Amino acid sequence: MKKKTDFLPYAxxxxxxxxxxxxxxxxxxxxxxxxxxxVQPLNPPTHFSGLENFRDILHNAxxxxxxxxxxxxxxIGVTLSTVLGIYFAVILQRRFVxxxxxxxxxxxxxxxxxxxxxILWTGIWDANTGVLNSxxxxxxxITHYQVFLGQxxxxxxxxxxxxxxxxxTPLSTILILAVLQNIPDDLYEAATIDGSNGRKSFRYLxxxxxRPGIAIAVVQSIIATLNIFDQPYILNGAASTANSLAMETxxxxxxxxxxxxxxxxxxxxxxxxLFISVIVAKFIYKKVEY
Amino acid sequence: MKLHKxxxxxxxxxxxLSWSLVPIYWVINTxxxxxxxxxxxxxxxFPPTPGWANYKALLIGDGELPSMIRRATINIFIxxxxxxxxxxxxxxxAAYAFARMEFKGRKFFLFVVVMTMAFPTxxxxxxxxxxxxxxxxxxxxxxxxxxxxxxxxxLATWILFSYMQSLPLAIEEAGSVDGASRMQIFRLIVLPxxxxxxxxxxxxxxxxxxxxxxxxxxxxxxxxxxxxxxIVAAIQGRHIVPYSLLSTAGVIALSVPAVIxxxxxxxxxxxxxxxxxx
Numbered sequence: 001m002k003k004k005t006d007f008l009p010y011a012x013x014x015x016x017x018x019x020x021x022x023x024x025x026x027x028x029x030x031x032x033x034x035x036x037x038x039v040q041p042l043n044p045p046t047h048f049s050g051l052e053n054f055r056d057i058l059h060n061a062x063x064x065x066x067x068x069x070x071x072x073x074x075x076i077g078v079t080l081s082t083v084l085g086i087y088f089a090v091i092l093q094r095r096f097v098x099x100x101x102x103x104x105x106x107x108x109x110x111x112x113x114x115x116x117x118x119i120l121w122t123g124i125w126d127a128n129t130g131v132l133n134s135x136x137x138x139x140x141x142i143t144h145y146q147v148f149l150g151q152x153x154x155x156x157x158x159x160x161x162x163x164x165x166x167x168x169t170p171l172s173t174i175l176i177l178a179v180l181q182n183i184p185d186d187l188y189e190a191a192t193i194d195g196s197n198g199r200k201s202f203r204y205l206x207x208x209x210x211r212p213g214i215a216i217a218v219v220q221s222i223i224a225t226l227n228i229f230d231q232p233y234i235l236n237g238a239a240s241t242a243n244s245l246a247m248e249t250x251x252x253x254x255x256x257x258x259x260x261x262x263x264x265x266x267x268x269x270x271x272x273x274l275f276i277s278v279i280v281a282k283f284i285y286k287k288v289e290y
Numbered sequence: 291m292k293l294h295k296x297x298x299x300x301x302x303x304x305x306x307l308s309w310s311l312v313p314i315y316w317v318i319n320t321x322x323x324x325x326x327x328x329x330x331x332x333x334x335x336f337p338p339t340p341g342w343a344n345y346k347a348l349l350i351g352d353g354e355l356p357s358m359i360r361r362a363t364i365n366i367f368i369x370x371x372x373x374x375x376x377x378x379x380x381x382x383x384a385a386y387a388f389a390r391m392e393f394k395g396r397k398f399f400l401f402v403v404v405m406t407m408a409f410p411t412x413x414x415x416x417x418x419x420x421x422x423x424x425x426x427x428x429x430x431x432x433x434x435x436x437x438x439x440x441x442x443x444x445l446a447t448w449i450l451f452s453y454m455q456s457l458p459l460a461i462e463e464a465g466s467v468d469g470a471s472r473m474q475i476f477r478l479i480v481l482p483x484x485x486x487x488x489x490x491x492x493x494x495x496x497x498x499x500x501x502x503x504x505x506x507x508x509x510x511x512x513x514x515x516x517x518x519x520x521i522v523a524a525i526q527g528r529h530i531v532p533y534s535l536l537s538t539a540g541v542i543a544l545s546v547p548a549v550i551x552x553x554x555x556x557x558x559x560x561x562x563x564x565x566x567x568x
Contacts (some may be wrong), residue, residue, distance in 0.1 A: 006391070006393060008387070008391065008472060008473075009387040009391040009393040009396070010387075010393065012383045012384055012386060012387035012391075013383075013384045013387050013388070013399060015380045015383070015384070016380055016381070016383075016384040016403070016443055016444075016447055017399065017402075019380070019436075019439060019440045019443050020402060020403070020406050020440070020443070020444065022421075022440070023414070023418065023421070023436065023437065023440030024406045024409060024414060024440055024444075025402075025406070026417070026421070027413065027414040027417035027418050027421065028409060028413045028414060028417075030417035030420070030421075031413055031414070031416065031417055034417070084309075087302065087305075088302070088305075088306055090302075091299060091302030091303065091305075091306060092306075096299065098303075100555075100556075102303060102306055102307070103555060103559065104551070104552050104555035105306065105307060105310045105311060105552075106306055106310055107551050107555045107558055107559070108310050108311075108314065108548060108551055108552070109310055109313075109314075110551075110558075111497050111501075111547045111548065111550065111551035111558070112501070112544050112547055112548065113500060113501035113502075113503065113519045113543060113544070113547070114501060114503060115501075115503050115519045115520075115522055115523050115543070116519070116522065116540050116543045116544045117313075118523075118526075119317070119522065119526060119536055119537065119539070119540035119543075120313050120314065120316070120317045120537075120540055120544075121313060122526075122533070122536070123313075123316050123317055123320050123533065123537055124313060124316065126533070128329060129320075129328045129329055129533050131316055131333045134331050134332050134333035135332075135333070137331060137332075138331070138332045166309070166313065169309075170310075171562060174559055174562050174563065175562070175563070178563045198295065198298075223410060226410065227410055227411055227412065229411075229503070229504050230503045230504070233503075233523065234523060234526055237527070246411075246412060246504075249412055249415075250504065253415075253416050254508060259416055259420070262416050263416060263417075265412075266412040266413060266415065266416060267413075269410060269412045270409070270410055270412060270413045273408075273410045274408065277408065
């Protein structure tokens with residue numbers, strides 16, 4: 001007698017699968033196909049245009065400059081959030097009084113909307129009302145108020161990216177801490193008996209053992225920084241000094257209403273994200289055995 | 291040696307506290323100052339004349355700003371709560387099937403779930419807008435909620451799946467010997483045991499939904515459906531609104547996620563670890 005097909009599991013997963021198919025896979029397929037079409041609602045008809053969209057966006061000076069900017073965002077963001085993440089995780093490695101409260105406080109910036117963080121840091125960076133200018137002037141480090149946002153390109157990107165680092169560092173810390181807490185204490189004891197000190201233990205014991213945590217943290221921050229939108233949108237507005245790729249995609253699609261080019265740009269960003277994530281994960285991620 | 295270590299930690303604790311709290315403190319501080327006070331040099335570490343003037347100006351009365359903010363607050367709650375409930379219900383059903391049942395295509399479907407988790411926002415943003423426009427769901431609660439659910443469902447399923455998989459099987463087997471159906475076992479045994487992970491998933495989903503900006507910016511075309519984040523950005527975009535009011539709007543928008551994060555940080559941490567390490 002043949003066993004009847006069990007329908008229950010399919011019934012249970014069907015809502016999930018319907019959502020994924022209709023609102024994730026279909027849009028993704030849509031993006032992939034439409035990238036090769038001319039799609040301009042104000043200038044129909046839609047027709048196949050081969051690689052034209054890709055050619056156009058690669059000749060678009062704004063896109064090219066946003067590509068360079070995004071690269072700087074990624075470098076600053078990944079470096080800062082990873083270094084801070086490792087440092088914070090090491091601080092939190094052992095139990096101490098108040099540790100759980102400290103973790104709660106650490107999580108806070110992660111939980112806040114990027115838009116609100118933009119508002120918050122306006123109060124710090126702003127040229128007229130920002131507290132940083134006030135502090136620097138009180139300390140006689142500057143003679144008159146400085147403009148941090150919108151004038152000097154690198155400074156603008158740095159100031160904006162610090163805001164995003166503020167948001168993503170908690171996640172990096174948690175991911176690294178999760179791995180760090182699995183390192184058995186006797187490894188440190190053995191190292192101390194062998195004459196190792198704190199710095200040496202960190203360099204030769206902690207750092208190699210937390211590589212998997214760092215790898216995941218780095219991939220997460222690459223994806224976050226590659227998609228940066230909310231913070232520059234608020235802190236720098238439409239000014240193109242520090243435009244990110246994501247802002248450029250939004251501008252091309254919803255301001256210029258050139259959806260075809262928007263699709264092409266989205267497709268490139270997607271492929272780029274997947275590519276970098278795989279490479280980085282392969283490069284840093286190594287199974288660790290104690 | 292011991293002293294040196296203690297100093298290292300104390301310094302670190304100070305760094306973490308000031309890194310996380312100073313920007314938040316500062317926006318709260320300015321929200322209780324007048325514009326003239328905000329522009330003073332040196333800046334006021336505490337509000338010189340603390341009062342609720344800015345909050346009243348933004349929340350009370352029939353002016354344009356207060357009605358915008360009140361509407362947007364209602365909208366963000368409707369959108370976030372609905373999206374969270376739908377996501378958690380659908381994700382726990384699917385996670386149960388993946389964690390506890392054998393069926394054809396199980397591995398394949400799981401792979402699809404993980405793959406969609408890796409999609410960057412931009413893969414789906416424009417077509418999401420066009421699909422919603424096609425079915426006339428642009429500028430509706432339903433459109434925004436469906437968009438959120440589709441975005442958060444894979445991660446939610448994954449968190450619940452990894453948790454359910456780690457539960458011991460023995461209790462369920464006892465249940466099935468007693469003649470309970472699989473859905474009864476799910477309701478009476480698996481679901482109560484999964485509560486911590488369900489709490490994690492609900493909190494994380496709610497916070498993600500609260501933080502959304504670009505999707506509602508595109509999908510909600512006017513104030514009837516725009517959530518608080520979009521309205522705060524819109525207020526900021528008008529340069530006539532002074533920073534005193536802007537910072538107050540910021541405090542209003544951050545108060546809910548901040549309180550949730552402080553109260554539920556344990557669930558957030560375990561959820562984040564479950565969701566990404568495996």
